[in-house]
Amino acid sequence: MRLLLVNAHGADLGSGGAEKYVCELATGLAMRGHDTCVLSAFPVDVDGSAGKTLVLHRSDWRDSELRRVANHVGDLVCNPTRRLAEAVAAARPDVVHTSNLPGITTAIWETCRRLGVPVVHTIHDYYLLCPRVTLQRRDGTPCCPHETYCRVRTERLARWTGAVAEIVAVSDYVRRRHEHLFSRAGFHLIPIPIAPLDDAPLRQPRTPPRTIGYLGALGGMKGIADLIEAAPGLAGLGYVVQIAGDGSLRPLTEAAAARGELRYRGAVHGNEKLDFIASSDLAILPSTWEEPGVPPYAVAEWLAAGRPILVTRRGGLAEVAERFAGVVDMDPGAEGIVAAARRLADPAAWSELVGSLPPAAESARTDWLARHEEVYELALARGSTPSRA
Numbered sequence: 111m112r113l114l115l116v117n118a119h120g121a122d123l124g125s126g127g128a129e130k131y132v133c134e135l136a137t138g139l140a141m142r143g144h145d146t147c148v149l150s151a152f153p154v155d156v157d158g159s160a161g162k163t164l165v166l167h168r169s170d171w172r173d174s175e176l177r178r179v180a181n182h183v184g185d186l187v188c189n190p191t192r193r194l195a196e197a198v199a200a201a202r203p204d205v206v207h208t209s210n211l212p213g214i215t216t217a218i219w220e221t222c223r224r225l226g227v228p229v230v231h232t233i234h235d236y237y238l239l240c241p242r243v244t245l246q247r248r249d250g251t252p253c254c255p256h257e258t259y260c261r262v263r264t265e266r267l268a269r270w271t272g273a274v275a276e277i278v279a280v281s282d283y284v285r286r287r288h289e290h291l292f293s294r295a296g297f298h299l300i301p302i303p304i305a306p307l308d309d310a311p312l313r314q315p316r317t318p319p320r321t322i323g324y325l326g327a328l329g330g331m332k333g334i335a336d337l338i339e340a341a342p343g344l345a346g347l348g349y350v351v352q353i354a355g356d357g358s359l360r361p362l363t364e365a366a367a368a369r370g371e372l373r374y375r376g377a378v379h380g381n382e383k384l385d386f387i388a389s390s391d392l393a394i395l396p397s398t399w400e401e402p403g404v405p406p407y408a409v410a411e412w413l414a415a416g417r418p419i420l421v422t423r424r425g426g427l428a429e430v431a432e433r434f435a436g437v438v439d440m441d442p443g444a445e446g447i448v449a450a451a452r453r454l455a456d457p458a459a460w461s462e463l464v465g466s467l468p469p470a471a472e473s474a475r476t477d478w479l480a481r482h483e484e485v486y487e488l489a490l491a492r493g494s495t496p497s498r499a
Contacts, residue, residue, distance in 0.1 A: 111486060112145045114203035116218060118210040120150030120163050123379075126327070127407045128210045128234040129154075131302070135207070138479045147201045151213030152177075164197050167213055181212050182241060188266045190221040203227055205486045210234055212243070216270045223273035228489040231295075232278040233288055235402055238267050246331050246399045264291075271295070275489040278482070281404035281426030296488060300481045302403060302410045303474035304434075308384055312415050315391035315464060318457045321350050323390025323417075325383070326408045328357030333396030333422065333442070338362060340444035340451075341371040347448070347455050354378045354386045387412065392454060393419035396440075396447055400425030405434060413437070414470040418463050420450050435466040 119125040121133035136146045148163040152170040171178040194214070198206065198221055206222045207230045208214075216238075222229045237243045241263060245253050268291045277295045279285040285297050322344060328334050334353070341351045351372040353363055367374035378386050393412035395401070404426045405413070412419045418436040421427045431439035440450035454460050 111204040111490075112147075112202055113139060113486070114147050114149055114198065114201040114206045116149045116206060116208040116211075116214060118151045118212045118214060120148050120152075120154040120165075122150070122154035125154075127403065128232075130407055131232070131234070132209055134475075135479070135482060138475065139482070142479060142483070147203070149197055149201065149214075151211075164200065166193060166197060171213065177213075184213065184215050185241070185263055186266055188215045188217050188270070190217045190224065194218055194221045195225065198222060198225055198227065205230060205489055207232070207482075207486070210243075211237055216267045219270040219273040223270075228275045228492060229273055230276045230278065230485055230489050231274050232280065233284050233402070234280060236287070236400070238288060238291060239264060244331055244399050275492045276485045278485060280402050280406075281429055283400070283404070283426045283429060284402045298481070298485055299404075300478065300485075301433075302405055302407055303478040304405075304410055304414050304468075304470050305472055305475040305478075306470045307387070307411060307414050312384070312388045315417055317464070318348075318455050318460050319391035320348060321352060321390045322392045322394055322420075322451065323386065323412075324351075324353045324355070324394050324396075325378070325386060325411075326355050326395070328353070328355045328359040328363055330359065331397060331399035332357075333398045334359045334363065336396050336398070336442065336444050336447060337394065338366045338372065340447040341366060343444065343448040344451055345371070347452055349392075349451060349455075352386070352390065354383070387415045387417065390417060392451070393417045394447065395419060395421045395427070396442070397422050397424050397427065398442060401427045404429045405437075406430075409434070409437065413467065416464070416467055416469075418454070418460075418467065420447070420454075422446070435468060436463060438463070 115132050115136055117128055117132045119129050121136055122129045123133055136148055140146050150163055151166050153165055169177045171181050206227050209232050219229050235243045236245050242253055247253055271292050272294055274295045277292055277297045278300050279297055344351055354375040356377040363374050366372050375386055395408050401424055409419055409430055413436055420438050420440050422442045423439045431437045440446045
């Protein structure tokens with residue numbers, strides 16, 4: 111097939127989970143004989159292995175206030191444009207697969223309907239429900255939606271849902287939050303694969319565990335402030351906390367490292383990332399927002415490395431603890447982190463937990479790609495012009 115993968119930040123691996131998802135799809139499907147192209151709203155640091163990338167806008171909303179405002183206006187207007195039609199037509203796709211849509215909007219679904227191209231959409235976050243896409247404010251507190259604005263925005267974005275043939279949901283939680291918007295589409299739960307991170311297996315974690323590692327974005331919604339607050343208590347249990355990543359709470363993290371409360375490794379990639387994972391015994395994801403994925407990459411990669419992980423019971427993470435061995439749920443906040451880590455400091459409990467982890471298998475990635483191919487075939491079988499919403 112000729113596939114057009116659409117995502118706000120393309121396949122830029124420095125951006126987040128949706129970008130890694132698009133990159134792994136593009137490279138994996140190309141290896142399976144498909145012709146893949148990526149459409150990005152904003153300029154990206156393109157990984158050459160992701161194939162050809164088309165870009166809609168010259169600026170990134172993270173660098174341009176004008177572009178950020180234009181994104182929000184675009185969500186409300188949400189009309190198919192000539193530029194969108196030209197971008198889709200240039201790729202000549204058999205199927206269009208959309209992911210995160212800031213800067214693009216759901217107008218691309220109607221564009222595809224008019225061009226006779228079936229659409230598959232993966233729901234990675236809460237873009238259709240919340241202008242902030244996280245259901246939270248920047249300080250991590252729950253978002254209190256503006257009744258009129260948020261309702262009108264969702265209605266505008268959702269009016270093109272009739273053009274979507276199939277939906278990939280990253281968790282049952284996400285499906286339940288969105289299924290009322292997609293009455294005509296088929297839903298499919300396709301978890302992120304627990305596949306090997308490298309050709310050589312990493313060393314086994316120590317018993318009892320001595321290092322707790324966090325790897326990911328340093329934002330308020332990730333619970334970084336809670337982890338920093340918990341660091342002295344964790345040190346009292348014999349743990350060393352180490353953090354890798356970048357984001358708005360980097361200064362807070364660096365200040366804690368300067369006080370000797372934890373180790374901060376900065377942003378890590380490639381072999382540095384593998385070294386960071388290998389040097390950690392226990393992982394943690396103390397999120398305060400409704401994490402969508404089951405599992406998110408932040409969990410899947412740790413499990414693939416043979417590292418148990420502590421997670422808060424937020425959003426899809428509650429399902430992760432139920433479905434995957436090696437995942438331990440905990441109460442949110444610093445006290446919850448310390449209490450959970452205390453239980454795992456027991457050598458017997460820890461050894462049992464580590465032993466419950468199944469080995470990562472390359473077949474998991476193959477099956478994941480095959481599941482997407484099946485969804486694309488279903489979209490084609492439904493016909494190229496689903497009805498309007």
